[in-house]
Amino acid sequence: MEPLVEVRELWRVYPMGDSEVAALRGVSCRIDAGEWVAVMGASGSGKSTFLNVLGCLDRPSRGSHRFAGREVATLSSDERASIRGRELGFVFQSFQLIPRTSALENVELPLVYSEVPAREQERRAREALASVGLAGREHHLPSQLSGGQQQRVAIARALVQRPRLLLADEPTGNLDSRTSVEILDILAGLHRSGITIVMVTHEADVAAFAERILTFRDGEIVSDERPEHAGASRSVAP
């Protein structure tokens, strides 16, 4: 079976004055559909750059990045935008909701850019909000919601296109521990429903929810483990 994501000899080099700094140094790995992968490492280890490349937000300087059987490293910016809008979902540490814009409109955003018929947009956005427990808050503005609620809106927005891959960058980094568990529970539910998740975190207890842990150091993968207690999430969820 073809992996969902396959990267080979991935380099990402930034010019720094006269010299160059490599954030990724020949990273290779494959992620199969349905996996929940946590990416760990110290800051500057290249884990965020790795996530940005997987999310088609960044392009590798060298190497191959295949997503769902297509080589995407060489796609145009419009083609990458189209993949982001239709097949990927993002959850960020700082939620990244558009301010002064209702929860419903925030969730509708990917549908608008993918030109989903207008009538379907609202129905699907409401469904997505309901699935993260925010039915009835459709017309709240981000400023009227708590941090956990905002992150749930962001998850609803990431889900509304039924993406093949959900990318989460420190999804619980700005939340207290109780709310963090709520968010991780939602991710666990998504994982069970078959969505592939790649999640960057530096907290071991958050990473423990995943079934596979990639550890980055100096732009390289130094370990790729499948801990014994993999699937801890299953025991957490009620």
Add this chain to the structure above:
Amino acid sequence: MTLLRMSIRTALRALRRNKLRSSLTMLGIVIGVAAVIAMVSIGQGANAVVREQISSLGTDLLMVIPGATTASGARSGWGGASTLTVGDGQAIARDASAVDEVAWMRRQVVQVVSGDRNWSTVAQGVPPSYPLVRDWPLTSGSFFSERDEETAQRVAVLGRSVVENLFGVGVDPVGETIRIRDVPFRVVGVLAGKGQTAFGQDQDDVVMMPFSTAERRVLGAKLVGNVDLIFARAASSDSIPEAIEQITRIVRERHRTQPGEESDFTVRSLNDMAEAQQTTTRVLSLLLLLVASISLLVGGIGIMNILLVSVTERTREIGIRMAVGARERHILVQFLVEAVALALAGGIVGVVLGALVAFAVSRVAGWPVLLSPAAIVGSVVFSALVGTFFGFYPARRAARLDPIAALRYE
């Protein structure tokens, strides 16, 4: 929601959030468009007034005046030693096929007395064809006849202003007797009011009498048959150039002007005068238009400036939109919509303001208000174009942002 609807909604939301900033940005466009609308309306009103005045002189009218034409146009040839004669007029009537009526005139300022009232006015000696040439009807009585002309009868036709000053408003003086330079005249008719010329002369302040009467009994003549002015009516507007050419040829021949020698008279058409008037207005309009375009330019730069600020403020939002699938052109369109919305709002406010100014000015000046639909549509469309043009650079800058850098922007 469609893309365009969302873009419009987002743009309006952004503009509403910064009401003061948006209105100040619009101001340049508002002033520019208001200037255009006011100027065009006022200019058209003024033109209409001029056109009306000139057509009151008689359409298709040509005047032969003594004095040469210089390179810069007609020398002021009114008065002076006239070399024109009744014979010239008759020759034009006989030989110029493009002319259908001819009249001539001698005139002088005279004192007119009726009972205990007197009034200083212009006495004009004219042939009976004069009202036809000038297209000038009578409101009462009739014009004097060919017979009156032949026998130099002491009959007069009065202009409206003279009637008002000698007899009072609304009085019909036909049958009354007036004295012009102590010569008694019987009033046989009253001319319809024609109003002022484009140059401010009251055309109704006039007493007309047969040419022969004027020459022999009132005005006197150094040389019999001399006239101050010859009027000719062209057969149609199209034949004006032909008529001018024929008149020039006939009169030059009669005056024995050698080829290459300057004519001692000038043929003027009222259309030329109307055009000269309109050229002046046009130059003035162009100047004002220039001022208006500078204002629009400044307004456009203002829009560009505020849009650059807006792009910077909303960098993160742009990053978010890119992350959820917005393409470059989606971002571009969104900011262009914002620029166009600003400019368009400015344009509409400007149209309203300009119309108000035009109403006020024409009210004071007593002109008709002529709001030009073309100017309104044109300036609204033009402000949208200004928005597009000046919004393009900031919008492209937004569209080319790197999504990762934009998402991290604080």
